[in-house]
Amino acid sequence: MYLCIGETFALNDEQGISYLEITSFSNEKLKNISNLKEKKHRESAGLFFLEGYREILRAHKSGKVRFQNLLFSPECFLGENETALIREIGAKAIKVPKKLFEKISYRDRPDGLIATAHFFPIDLDTFQKKFQTHRNKKPVLVIEGVEKPGNLGTILRTAEGAGFHTVLVADPRLDLFNPNVIRASTGALFSLDVFLGETENIYSILQKNEYRTLAVTPEAKKLYFDADLKGKIALVFGSEQYGLSPYARSHSDEYFSLPMYGEADSLNLAMSAGIVMYEVIRQGLQK
Amino acid sequence: MYLCIGETFALNDEQGISYLEITSFSNEKLKNISNLKEKKHRESAGLFFLEGYREILRAHKSGKVRFQNLLFSPECFLGENETALIREIGAKAIKVPKKLFEKISYRDRPDGLIATAHFFPIDLDTFQKKFQTHRNKKPVLVIEGVEKPGNLGTILRTAEGAGFHTVLVADPRLDLFNPNVIRASTGALFSLDVFLGETENIYSILQKNEYRTLAVTPEAKKLYFDADLKGKIALVFGSEQYGLSPYARSHSDEYFSLPMYGEADSLNLAMSAGIVMYEVIRQGLQK
Known part of the structure; x- marks a missing residue:
């Protein structure tokens, strides 16, 4: 057992977790964790910040996330399984009081768990290897130039619900x-x-793998439900503000749009993507 | 022309707008406007706060919104038509400097227009009269117990895009x-x-008007695209957290769900509503 300024190291035998206890926000470790909410700090550290029992559990289950620290504050726990998750992950655990936790959290109602973890590979070389090994036949989603983190997050959530495995x-x-x-x-x-x-x-990778690229753009006359969405397809969506990139605008295999009524000139990007992904399901499943 | 503390009244002949100029946030009029971002103040005043050129334009075009004040700050204008809109609306105009405007705005990038307007009728008696006069045959959307303003807003935007006229x-x-x-x-x-x-x-109103109530709930085995979504239908969605109300759970004509894959246990409420509304379009339009 050792002690240094603002830190207490203790082994909690009962729960089987050994953790460092920190009670001051001026502690360097906490500052480093909190800083990871900003891009420049993530990039220089090669680490990211993830919060919430559900998110941390899913990161752990995915097998692709290597954790660094696990910050916890039992006073904020909403469930019963938080301690088991901390034990299972085995990252360096740090216990902080509720007030301190709330200061580091970016949520309105924190649930007592924040982790830091190492970047995992998201480059196209990794994708290509994985794609070829798996001989992927599943539909793929391509999102260009996305601006709003909330939109991309909602797209990922919906893609998973719709049975997509890959989002580029x-x-x-x-x-x-x-x-x-x-x-x-x-x-x-x-x-x-x-x-x-x-x-x-x-x-280029999609074409090598014989995927059809189907791009969504308001100018297209064909409607998405009149398109054949079966087989090896990649649905391509442009950015919130600018739509498809010039490249996608001229190099896709097909183009289609969503019908639009009233004074609405567009749908939210995530909404458009969700609607078309569910049409893929319908075409595959409907009796 | 009159002057009182913190206010200057001027007639700008060139643009044809007469406005009051206010330069201090401690001015009572500005405080009252800013307060309308909070529910309790809206309720006691019978007024609401709306911001942005597009939103104010659409409120004006709808014919159902009676404006009270129009706060503007030309330094923030993004387009060319703001002055024309202020003139056309004819509400009491108040000019403020950019810094003051940004203080009152609830946006990251304010576009120089904020209005206050009187509540308009949203009660079911008004609905019933309108519904019967119009002999409505269009699909209707019912959203129960919604919690998040952003979700309801997205649902309304999508409903309009999908050609729905009525949201209850x-x-x-x-x-x-x-x-x-x-x-x-x-x-x-x-x-x-x-x-x-x-x-x-x-x-009760929907049934009197021979509408079928079709409620979406994850327990239903029938999938939404296997349901008949033509004719006089009301799509019913429950709240983000609790789903359908006990009443809707036992009094709807049909129930169906959306298919869900992966570890996803649900879609965002607005997303689910958008997907099913667009299936209504597909069933109506597809050749």
């Missing part, structure tokens, strides 16, 4: 490890295969 | 005039017929 994010205007992507995805960022690259490279 | 909000856990409902709806709150009531009363 092309030239995004956000950081994939943004805590709001993780939150809105409810952890689907970990359970899905999510990769990052340039549209041109993504198209 | 049953026993919500939010205020319909919450600025975040208006923002996420991009103004669809004004262009659609949106009414508020209790599920039981809503069902």
